[in-house]
Amino acid sequence: MKRIFYFILTTLGALVFMYCPPPQPPSAPDAGLYHTYAEINDELQQLESTFPQLAKVVELGKSVENRSIRAIKISDNVAGNENEPQVVFVGGHHAREWISVDVPFLLAKYLLENYAGNARIKNLVDLGEIWILPMLNPDGHQYSVDKNRLWRKNRRNNGDGSYGVDLNRNYSYHWGGPGSSGDTFSETYRGTQAFSEPETQILRDFINNRSFRDMISFHNYSQLVLFPWGYTNSPAPDAALLGQLAGSMADSIFSIHGKRYTAQQSSALYIASGDATDWLYGTTSVPAFTLELRPRTSSPGFLLPESEIQPTFEENLPASLYLIEWSLAAAPVNRHP
Numbered sequence: 001m002k003r004i005f006y007f008i009l010t011t012l013g014a015l016v017f018m019y020c021p022p023p024q025p026p027s028a029p030d031a032g033l034y035h036t037y038a039e040i041n042d043e044l045q046q047l048e049s050t051f052p053q054l055a056k057v058v059e060l061g062k063s064v065e066n067r068s069i070r071a072i073k074i075s076d077n078v079a080g081n082e083n084e085p086q087v088v089f090v091g092g093h094h095a096r097e098w099i100s101v102d103v104p105f106l107l108a109k110y111l112l113e114n115y116a117g118n119a120r121i122k123n124l125v126d127l128g129e130i131w132i133l134p135m136l137n138p139d140g141h142q143y144s145v146d147k148n149r150l151w152r153k154n155r156r157n158n159g160d161g162s163y164g165v166d167l168n169r170n171y172s173y174h175w176g177g178p179g180s181s182g183d184t185f186s187e188t189y190r191g192t193q194a195f196s197e198p199e200t201q202i203l204r205d206f207i208n209n210r211s212f213r214d215m216i217s218f219h220n221y222s223q224l225v226l227f228p229w230g231y232t233n234s235p236a237p238d239a240a241l242l243g244q245l246a247g248s249m250a251d252s253i254f255s256i257h258g259k260r261y262t263a264q265q266s267s268a269l270y271i272a273s274g275d276a277t278d279w280l281y282g283t284t285s286v287p288a289f290t291l292e293l294r295p296r297t298s299s300p301g302f303l304l305p306e307s308e309i310q311p312t313f314e315e316n317l318p319a320s321l322y323l324i325e326w327s328l329a330a331a332p333v334n335r336h337p
């Protein structure tokens with residue numbers, strides 16, 4: 001009797017010991033359900049291994065602090081160059097705008113996971129080449145995770161005690177104009193010259209080496225679909241087309257969860273010079289949009305709750321598909337880079 005009792009006791013003890021988790025080191029700061037730089041890299045890699053015919057991760061270059069900036073190409077026969085219409089979605093220009101990274105990442109995942117079962121997705125992946133670059137500013141993003149949640153710029157050491165260039169003021173088209181700052185400490189510091197930063201050089205070279213038919217550059221917040229120009233209130237030569245595309249995207253966003261995004265010229269938000277979309281449109285006439293995601297107002301502002309990641313993705317999915325399908329049908333613009 002006694003022996004059985006001891007047997008039960010020691011077995012129980014062993015079980016309790018086995019199920020006691022080993023002590024964990026204090027966990028590194030992370031971004032909760034938002035993706036960090038390391039998590040985005042892992043997930044892109046996983047998508048490539050799960051869908052080797054459809055997805056290819058390409059390393060485009062290194063940030064100021066030597067992090068890799070990567071894009072994922074999504075197409076049938078992804079290894080080859082099929083000379084199909086190309087579209088690009090860019091996220092993470094601004095460090096604190098975490099949702100601007102997760103939305104294009106979730107778009108990549110959705111396209112790959114739904115290719116086999118959804119004829120509409122299969123069609124646009126078959127006929128086009130979709131490029132997604134979810135995190136252009138990995139140094140800033142990591143700094144926002146580790147040190148200062150509201151960091152905006154990259155992590156350039158300006159040499160005077162200040163850090164960071166506003167990547168969305170560093171492009172060459174009307175670089176240095178109104179709505180950008182020459183003060184190194186400013187949140188909108190434009191850099192020492194156009195394309196002074198490796199991150200903007202990487203996007204420039206990536207785009208100039210291909211032939212994109214349109215681009216969405218994701219940001220937040222304000223719920224806006226912005227089209228060039230941003231450096232002036234004058235209308236762009238293609239204002240009618242740009243306004244129509246932006247309006248259709250805003251309508252399809254509204255149709256999903258009833259969130260109103262306003263389609264307008266960028267300058268109506270405020271004039272700012274040297275942004276990515278003015279550069280692409282201004283140098284090539286390729287339609288380019290700044291999509292300011294949720295929320296609408298400064299509360300919660302950049303601190304969009306993680307419960308809104310999925311619905312923000314869901315409402316931007318049809319807008320993104322709409323623009324991809326437009327580019328498949330549209331004649332390529334006569335590029336003059």
Ligand code: 0X9
Binds near residue numbers: 168220229266270271
């Ligand atoms: O200021 C920016 O770069 C963008 N807004 S954000 O709050 N995400 O920083 C807006 C860029 C739109 N372009 C212009 N107004 N020129």
Ligand code: CA
Binds near residue numbers: 076077
């Ligand atoms: Ca293809």
Ligand code: ZN
Binds near residue numbers: 093094097218219220
């Ligand atoms: Zn932004």
